[in-house]
Amino acid sequence: MIQKSSIPTLFEWAGGMPVFEQLTKFFYQKVLQDPLLEPVFKHMSPEHQMHVAHFIAEVFGGPEWYSTADGNHFKMIQKHLNKHLTEQHRQRWVALLLETADEIRLPDDPEFRSAFVAYIEWGTRIAVINSNSDELQMNPDEPMPKWGWGVPGGPFLG
Template sequence: MSQDIPTLFEWAGGTGALNRLTQTFYDKVSRDFHRRPGVQNMAPDYPAHVAAFIGEVFGGPKTYSENHGGHRQMVMHHLGKHLSEEQRRRWINLLADAADEVGLPDDPEFRSAFMAYVEWGSRLAKMNSNLGETCDLETEPMPARGWGVPGGPYKPSGE
């Protein structure tokens, strides 16, 4: 990407902003889905792992791939969870609320890219959650998301 166009990771506010996002999000999830198996047993550092994953997808450091197993490992976390469409949609709403609460940028370009990724990722997670408890996955490349504008990157509004 061009030197003068920030990555989604940079525009979001970097690691600190994504850590605040995922901590706030998982606090909401724990209240909203408190009876759901897996939610009450979530490791305390899981929100930071998810922040690292999102950060890498958005063009930040490769922390998740280097320290937590990459995309394949994230897929494995969802196997056998049997997520419903209602749950998927609730997660999207909770994540959008958390993004507002922690002050992620609310310009249309960023939020469009952010929510497009959330929509895509949540549908993939739901699909993977219904595959069963185990699955022979090939090494999956880490997804990469940018501004998503046909014809290439641009400067987001507000600059």
Template sequence: METIPNTPNPIPTLYQWAGGKEVFEKLTSLFYQKVNADELLSPVFEHMSSEHAKHVAFFIAQVFGGPALYTEQAKGSHSRMVAHHIGKNLDEKQRKRWIHLLIETADEIGLADDAEFRSAFVAYLEWGSRIAVINSHTTTNPVGESEPMPAWGWGETKGPYQAEK
């Protein structure tokens, strides 16, 4: 497992804990095979490129603390990922099926299944898929090209806590 430099007690990123790039590529490759065979989801993804599964793997890997594969190799950004959902008019039934198939695939490939990792993994899927549904009902991208990629961790919060006044 890669370690985080200059830390006395390195805590692995979600990317490291999951097993790295190859694990995310395996996950999304098998997942999108299922999506293509699913009567509810296949129409949404019928025009996806042959690189789609790999780009999604790179996106998730980067969000989970891995290398910037999505921004560097796929030439993507948070804004570009959001743009893929604009105008798709996704619904809750599709969102739930997407999550179900992804978790099912995670189980099939043996993705880390300890409670802490799965909690963070499923929390990200819930958050991201709900944002995707919201954005799918818009006509303009709410995320600017210069906005940073999301960063997902073990559930920690960033910055100092400030009580309400």
């Protein structure tokens, strides 16, 4: 039986920061070639993909690089205001990210993918809501979300 304290974070299970940086690098290459998403992202800074990698990694239990260097949860949410994202944008963003996750061989065990997809679904749905608003009803000190294994409770090693 696995001890609760020995269960790795999603960040650790995925392979650490190099994996998240690779994921966003290849993902945003796809985004910039996509007819639906390219107009939304064509003006992003060269650092954008790294900020996203650090954000997702931190949410999954990685180092607090986003919070300490790139901003905080409130500042990230503010970046989505008035972007007017649609459900079609969200669905395409999710599809390209999951396609990239498969291509870079992000872990595909059911427990990890369940947690990964759950966060991506949750986060992108919030992004669409916030993108269709011009003001944020949120505490500026709101902590970063922390995502874990969820219902399965950890990797199946059995």
